[in-house]
Amino acid sequence: MSKVNTFAKHTACLLTFLCLSIFSSLAFTQEVLTWDDAVKNSRGQTVDWYMWGGSPAVNKYVNGFLASELKKQYGIILRQVPVKDIAEVVSKLVVEKQAGKESGGSVDLMWINGENFRTCRQKQLLYGPFADKLPNRQYVDTANPTVKNDFGTPVEDMESPWGSAQVVMIYDSARTPHPPRTIATLMDWIKNHPGRFTYPAPPNFTGSVFIRHIFYDTAGSVDKWQGNYTEKEFEQAANRTYSKLKELKSSLWRQGSTYPESPVRMNSLFADGEIDFSFSYQQSSASRNILDGLFPDTVRTFVFDQGTIANTHFVAIPANAKDKAAAMVVANFLLSPEAQLEKAKPEIWGDFPAISTTKLPGEWRQRFETLPRGVATLSDHVLQSHQLPEPQSKILVSLEKGWEKHVLKGR
Amino acid sequence: MGKTCPKRKIVGTISFSSGRGRTTSTLRLFFLLAPALIIISLLFGGGLVLGFFQALGYLPGKELDQIGLQHFAHVLQDPDFFNSLGISLYISITSTLIAAAVSVMLALALMRWAANNRAMHFILQIPLTAPHLVIGIAALFLLSPSGLFSRLFSQLGILTSSSHFPLLVNDRLSIGILSVYIWKEIPFITFMLLAVLKNMGSELDEVGATLNGSKPQRFMYITLPIIAPSLGGACLIVFAFTFGAFEVPYLLGRTYPMALPVWAYKNYSDIDLLARPEGIAIGMLLAGIIILTIVFSQLLLQLNRNRRFNL
Numbered sequence: 001m002s003k004v005n006t007f008a009k010h011t012a013c014l015l016t017f018l019c020l021s022i023f024s025s026l027a028f029t030q031e032v033l034t035w036d037d038a039v040k041n042s043r044g045q046t047v048d049w050y051m052w053g054g055s056p057a058v059n060k061y062v063n064g065f066l067a068s069e070l071k072k073q074y075g076i077i078l079r080q081v082p083v084k085d086i087a088e089v090v091s092k093l094v095v096e097k098q099a100g101k102e103s104g105g106s107v108d109l110m111w112i113n114g115e116n117f118r119t120c121r122q123k124q125l126l127y128g129p130f131a132d133k134l135p136n137r138q139y140v141d142t143a144n145p146t147v148k149n150d151f152g153t154p155v156e157d158m159e160s161p162w163g164s165a166q167v168v169m170i171y172d173s174a175r176t177p178h179p180p181r182t183i184a185t186l187m188d189w190i191k192n193h194p195g196r197f198t199y200p201a202p203p204n205f206t207g208s209v210f211i212r213h214i215f216y217d218t219a220g221s222v223d224k225w226q227g228n229y230t231e232k233e234f235e236q237a238a239n240r241t242y243s244k245l246k247e248l249k250s251s252l253w254r255q256g257s258t259y260p261e262s263p264v265r266m267n268s269l270f271a272d273g274e275i276d277f278s279f280s281y282q283q284s285s286a287s288r289n290i291l292d293g294l295f296p297d298t299v300r301t302f303v304f305d306q307g308t309i310a311n312t313h314f315v316a317i318p319a320n321a322k323d324k325a326a327a328m329v330v331a332n333f334l335l336s337p338e339a340q341l342e343k344a345k346p347e348i349w350g351d352f353p354a355i356s357t358t359k360l361p362g363e364w365r366q367r368f369e370t371l372p373r374g375v376a377t378l379s380d381h382v383l384q385s386h387q388l389p390e391p392q393s394k395i396l397v398s399l400e401k402g403w404e405k406h407v408l409k410g411r
Numbered sequence: 412m413g414k415t416c417p418k419r420k421i422v423g424t425i426s427f428s429s430g431r432g433r434t435t436s437t438l439r440l441f442f443l444l445a446p447a448l449i450i451i452s453l454l455f456g457g458g459l460v461l462g463f464f465q466a467l468g469y470l471p472g473k474e475l476d477q478i479g480l481q482h483f484a485h486v487l488q489d490p491d492f493f494n495s496l497g498i499s500l501y502i503s504i505t506s507t508l509i510a511a512a513v514s515v516m517l518a519l520a521l522m523r524w525a526a527n528n529r530a531m532h533f534i535l536q537i538p539l540t541a542p543h544l545v546i547g548i549a550a551l552f553l554l555s556p557s558g559l560f561s562r563l564f565s566q567l568g569i570l571t572s573s574s575h576f577p578l579l580v581n582d583r584l585s586i587g588i589l590s591v592y593i594w595k596e597i598p599f600i601t602f603m604l605l606a607v608l609k610n611m612g613s614e615l616d617e618v619g620a621t622l623n624g625s626k627p628q629r630f631m632y633i634t635l636p637i638i639a640p641s642l643g644g645a646c647l648i649v650f651a652f653t654f655g656a657f658e659v660p661y662l663l664g665r666t667y668p669m670a671l672p673v674w675a676y677k678n679y680s681d682i683d684l685l686a687r688p689e690g691i692a693i694g695m696l697l698a699g700i701i702i703l704t705i706v707f708s709q710l711l712l713q714l715n716r717n718r719r720f721n722l
Contacts, residue, residue: 201666203680203681257665259666261666269557273557274556274557404667408666409491
């Protein structure tokens, strides 16, 4: 018995080694700069950073603080290239690769995650692995599943984290002093309070993430859905999720005959007292709504005991980028405590840090902890210790399609 | 009657008769309209052509062998297509008809009692300036179960509680959507009619009265035929707009079944990029239906005119 076991173990080891070496020989075909070389070569280079440009707060942070600090500290010129959807840039890179343009590309850095990152990896459009060369990576909790995998795609240092977002449940402590803390008790609460809960209809992003929480809870596992599952297992778990949601339908707002089309609408139903819960994929949005006078100041947030889904957004360098050295320096600077702190300030952007505050030296940790946060926002520690990774984007898409078919249309 | 109407003569060049006795050659007409036509055909035509290619599955950098009509076929085979088409037709036809009927009455009443009342005309112009999106959101605040009206009525004691307020948004009969469209389109059609009615003067009506025509008769045989072309044109515009507009059914419609434009948008913005050509295919079908409606109604008008000329 033990002989068989050792044999199996050896074979497994050998196989893993073989796979790894094949994979690495594929992935490591390009020479990646060392950090010292990157800094040396970066001076005077211009980084064209392609990113979604729809948020004035983000644009201001990038063109103001980041651009001037990079100029001052490293002599790098940061140029933001705002786009509507980074998918446009990805398809541009695909075309460039097909056309054989292997260097001198116009994109030096891009703000990316999820499906777009997966496409880039599949089509081998990225430079790297570079993230492990960055000194500021010491502050990143690399064991965190939301940093290791990006919607189920292994990151493997082909992109470097920049910030993150996490789902929080929103309630009014004056109306609901003891909100249900687990998904199972929330389901019971909904059934006992018909008409007082709803969620935005998927494929709305916020509604869709609610479905995934139910899916995780129904399936009874989280890590499995990062890639280590069979089609049959997924189907079974998904079908059980749909029947649970169908069962819930009659207890929802308006008996589930219609759903809010957006989280904004759900928030106004919540503020109007039509429903008792709201939720957001942005941990500080409830506090912001209190500041804006949309929510009463008795509103609070919580995360489920089993955790809530979080995702990290990253920056990546295209394989044909012209100024790779400077792009690496920028990616490193983005992870610096000073840049992350500035980004986390509510009046600047209020984005959740990509670095773990527990890994910071005492003085910096202090500064993060004393950062003014709204009354409804949970501490970084509570949030970071309750993070669940997003499943593979394939799962996300088929859950949305399945919800529409089974729950919405009742087929 | 027929004898007095001259048959149109087509000699040499084709002429368009605009008004009585004024004719313009095709060439001249073309030059006059060229600036507008070029912009329209470039922006709209270009958009349509690009959209059509994408609906066929064309994406930059993609192999060409996947191009074909499969996205159209897929959309047409979906049972939801006819659901959504039904809703869109119901919304646009109902709102156009109601708005048209109210506008005719309103225009006649205005002509009779307030032809030169500037304040009245100013008030009527207000809805024209407000975007549909704004009115849609306003309707949401006013008509929703926790909206202003519901609170007002329960405050005044007309309703025992705001939960007794009837469902007017995201409802089965699309009452919210219809009321926004009707409210928005009435002033539009009314102004189109007023322009004709003002030019018409009162002589014809007086002639009708001396011939002993009753009020309904004068309306049926004098006023209606005169305003019919503008009424028809205005209705067509309203129909085309309400059929293709997205924001109001998106805000005030039910999650399912949804109007065609909402379905198109949903597909277009799907995280799955493969759904995008389908969204555009729905958009193309929407455009096709509207173009067909316009061509068909013009044909009907032409037929009608020819019949009258040939009597």
